[in-house]
Amino acid sequence: MKNNNSRRKFIKDSAKVVGGIAGGMALAGVAGTNLNANQTKLDSKNLRALNLQEVSEGKRITSSGFAAFGPKYELKAHSFTRHPVGDNDILIEILYAGICHSDLHTVLGDHGEAKYPMVPGHEIAGVVTAVGKNVSKFKVGDYAGVGCMVNSCGECEMCKNGEQQFCQNAKTVFTYNSNDVFHGGENTMGGYSNNIVLSEKFAIKVPQNAKIERVAPLLCAGVTTFAPIKYSKVKRGQKVAVAGFGGLGHMAVKYMISLGAEVSVFDTTDDKRKAAQKMGVKRYFNVNKPKDFENLSSEFDFIISTIPYKYDINMYQKMLKLDGEMAIVGLPSHADNPSLDGNTTIWNFRRKIYSSLIGGVEITQEMIDYSIANNIYPDVEVIKATSSEINKAYQRVAKGEVQFRYVIDMKTL
């Protein structure tokens, strides 16, 4: 240890400026790192030290990650900066970031304008390394999660009701590829990176006993399925179905089984039948073998569709019971959105179909607490933070081959 005194001085200064930064966990990594970024390779240890220095000086936060530079699955290493840590903000060192299927669509511009370079990622789990002076929800060393949103107006009816994703003033700031109206309109950058800065209000508390390497996908796949299951009051003894058995679908299965429902699964191949049975799924149907389920009319109390490609929604609607409900949470490209034909709209036995988009901050917190307390986690495959690993993972997600979620270990950056 060459320069113990200056290290101590740095720690002291950081603590003074950001208040409460002197947590053991956050500062552990400072030991032995060179704070002069120009002279060192920006690996995760050096970045952490540099970031704490930037916080103490009120500067923009240097970030290193992976970006798409065009509508292709060819992400490359990319360095950029984030807005400074404000009085109500926290700095999170990202430990794990999930690869959501919608990241693939967003990279290609399927969900609207894509701004490059784009750092995707809205399934984020990490540890708080600095807090602004007004922050009360987090302290340094806490686990924190970030999902699809980082801010909203906070004043409209939707925001006040905890539905920040539907902000009526159109000020929902999504975690990446989104116009941050609260920071000069800069484009937000997501979780395939070493850190993120956001308002404490939009960060989710993650219990310290969580299996942190499996938490990230809960922040999108978890809440996206948990929320409608809750809205539709799925309960013990009901017959329910999950259409599309991928990252979202397998979470829907786990939540509904934990609630005591009898779960059926529809997918396009037989590849995941075994995994489904292991999770407790009662019936597994391959939609390419329609004979296997031609008798399923008025069968289900609830269906959740997580399908991200073109599909026949009328087929599923007919499987709902009287007053049954179907939630649509999968996000196909705009061109492939499902549509109801006229007959199923009128002769539909009061079957209800609704769309559900992620979930507000409150229900996201509820989902995290429920998941950790009930030991419900996604099945993940952890990959290293390299562009070749990430691009390989994209190819496999596109083909529906992953069982069930890739998580990037950002500590290997």
Ligand SMILES: [Zn+2]
């Ligand atoms: Zn997502």
Ligand SMILES: [Zn+2]
């Ligand atoms: Zn609002």
